[in-house]
Every structure is written in structure tokens, then in C-alpha cells.
Amino acid sequence: MTIHMDDDIKYNPSEFESKMAELWEKENVYRTNDQRPTTNDNKVYCLSMFPYPSGAGLHVGHVRIYTGTDVLARYFRMQGKDVLHPMGWDAFGLPAENAAIKAKKNPMDMVPGNIANFKRQMHMLGLSYDWEKEIATTDPSYYKWTQWLFIQFFKKGLLYKKNTPIHFCPKCKTGLAEEEVLANGTHERCGSVITKKILPQWIFRITTYAERLLEDLKLLDWPKGILEMQRNWIGKKEGVIIKHTVKDLNISIETFSAYPAWLFADTFIVIAPEHPLIKELVKNTQYEKDTNAFIEETKKIPAQQKTEDTFEKKGVFTGRYAMDPFNPGREMPIWIANFALMDFGTGVIRCSAHDVRDFEFATKYK
Numbered sequence: 001m002t003i004h005m006d007d008d009i010k011y012n013p014s015e016f017e018s019k020m021a022e023l024w025e026k027e028n029v030y031r032t033n034d035q036r037p038t039t040n041d042n043k044v045y046c047l048s049m050f051p052y053p054s055g056a057g058l059h060v061g062h063v064r065i066y067t068g069t070d071v072l073a074r075y076f077r078m079q080g081k082d083v084l085h086p087m088g089w090d091a092f093g094l095p096a097e098n099a100a101i102k103a104k105k106n107p108m109d110m111v112p113g114n115i116a117n118f119k120r121q122m123h124m125l126g127l128s129y130d131w132e133k134e135i136a137t138t139d140p141s142y143y144k145w146t147q148w149l150f151i152q153f154f155k156k157g158l159l160y161k162k163n164t165p166i167h168f169c170p171k172c173k174t175g176l177a178e179e180e181v182l183a184n185g186t187h188e189r190c191g192s193v194i195t196k197k198i199l200p201q202w203i204f205r206i207t208t209y210a211e212r213l214l215e216d217l218k219l220l221d222w223p224k225g226i227l228e229m230q231r232n233w234i235g236k237k238e239g240v241i242i243k244h245t246v247k248d249l250n251i252s253i254e255t256f257s258a259y260p261a262w263l264f265a266d267t268f269i270v271i272a273p274e275h276p277l278i279k280e281l282v283k284n285t286q287y288e289k290d291t292n293a294f295i296e297e298t299k300k301i302p303a304q305q306k307t308e309d310t311f312e313k314k315g316v317f318t319g320r321y322a323m324d325p326f327n328p329g330r331e332m333p334i335w336i337a338n339f340a341l342m343d344f345g346t347g348v349i350r351c352s353a354h355d356v357r358d359f360e361f362a363t364k365y366k
């Protein structure tokens, strides 16, 4: 059998595309079927990350992501499933704020127009959303629920206020998210060198769930560096805090150790560059100048970089020794290290060559 193809028939989508899109919308063909009882067998929730509606419109990355879930949604619909495939707008926050500052406008004067444009482009792409479920995070009927959630977390004691170091742009006079700090330590918007500032922040007490979260990381087949970052974010609940006196000074420092079994093997101490005690350690000593320079330099490094495998570990000696309560008479040199995190434990860590990071550091500065 031969199949005869007529040369005159050309596939020309522009002739019918807009007509079909119009029809789909009019007939509401992608509306989630909620007329029959939902069972685990017939329901599918297919969700993409909501875009933030910038003035520039969709970019090719959006098209890539949204095509993926659209294919899935269509596949499941063809199998007779009740598919919920919604779209919404992550319209709050820095992207909208930055765009508004640039255009010298109120963000709410720009957001609705941007949303309309995104939606128009999505219609052109033929994406199969149930537009009856559309949400915008700037809509009071939506954000009343994020506020409600905040209150529930607060009532349960899972939310607290704490003074913590954050990235700060001295020129824009604003706190910055990790993502806004470029690798060279400058602010992506204005190019100024960012600093660290200690400000009151709301913090989720995720350490309450640390054990469960850490345990479940074992189930993830993710790159090693990402898993390590997750581990640092989760924070260790388990560990011990040990008090040390500092030789020749009338002060003591508290260290955190996640590996109590190795306490006897620890040989040195590292302290986070933001630690307030450093000033007292080096005051009026020959080490003051070098440590200050080192601290200024590390302030510019975004925290996420510090947990990457390729991050170069650097340190500077404070000239001070802590007395080891586990090995009487043993003096442990105190180093300031660029990888020590202020929000991990007490910001001071007992170290030995057992931890991979400590080991690299110890080998370098032995």
C-alpha cells in the first residue's frame, strides 16, 4: 500500500491557531472536572512554578518550563484523569519592586498590566490552564492566607525574631536576599560592594524538624554540593556546647560540636568572621590589623558560596589560645575562618582533621 501525500496541503498553524485558542477558551475545555467524586485514581495536580510578572513578558525559559507541565496535563487528560493545571502570579517581592524603582512607578500600577501581557502570551502558546483557578499573590484574598499561615506558625512557636547578620547595600540602604549578591560581592542592581549588617529577622524554627529533614535527605539522589547546602540550611539540632576559657584573657567562648565522640581529637578552634567576640580577642595586639582586613574581605562573600565544594577555605590566626577542658593543659589555637557560619551552632567550632572541611583547612595552615 502506498500513501499519497498531496503536495498542496501545507501545515500552516497561523491560519487556525488563534481561532482554536479562542474556541478552547470559550468552551472552557481545560476547566478541571469537579463534577464527579475525586478519588486518588482519577485526580492529577499538575503545577508549574508561578512566574513573577515582569515588564519584559515571558522569556524562552518560561516557555520551556510551561511546555513541560502542559504536555503532562494533556497526557493525563487523554487518560481520562481530572487534571488540575492552574496558573498564577508570584507578583510580590524584589523583581516587582526593582522594576517599579527603575520605571519610577508604584508596583501596583505596573503589576496588573504585566499580568495581562503574560496571560496574552500564554494564550498564544496554547497552554492548557484552568483560568478559573488563577491567583495573584498580591491579591488580598490570596495573601490573607499567607498571613494566616504566619500566625499559625507563630502560635505554635515555630517562628521567632532574632538579630542575625544579613547582606546590606549601603548605597540602596536595604537588606538583600542571597540571590541579589553577585559572586564578586557586589549588589546586582547598583554594583556597590555589599556589607553585612545585624538586623532583627523573622526566623522559622526548622531545627524542630531537623532530624526528620536530615533523615529524608538520604532519599534524594541530588548532587553532593546541593545536599551539603541543604544540610547547612537545616542546621544541626544535635550537638554539644562547650565552654572554654581563653588564655591570658578574662573571657570564655562557647563552641558547638556536632561530633561529641571526637571531642578528644579536636586540636583547634575556628570562629565565624561576624562573631562579636573577635574584637576582644585581638584588641591592641599585633593581630588586630590582619584580622580586621580578613573580616572585611569575607563580609563580601555570599553565604551560599561558602558551602560549595570549590570554595577556597581561608583563615587567619587571632594570636589567642583556648584552653581545652577535655585535655588539661592543651592549648587550642583560635582561627577566624571564612567558611565558619555565624548562624551554625554558636558560630565557634571545635575542629579536628576528621571533618572533611576542617581537614582541608588544617592541612593548608598546619
Ligand SMILES: [Zn+2]
Residues within 6 Å of the ligand: 169, 170, 171, 172, 173, 187, 189, 190, 191, 192
Ligand atoms: Zn545597591
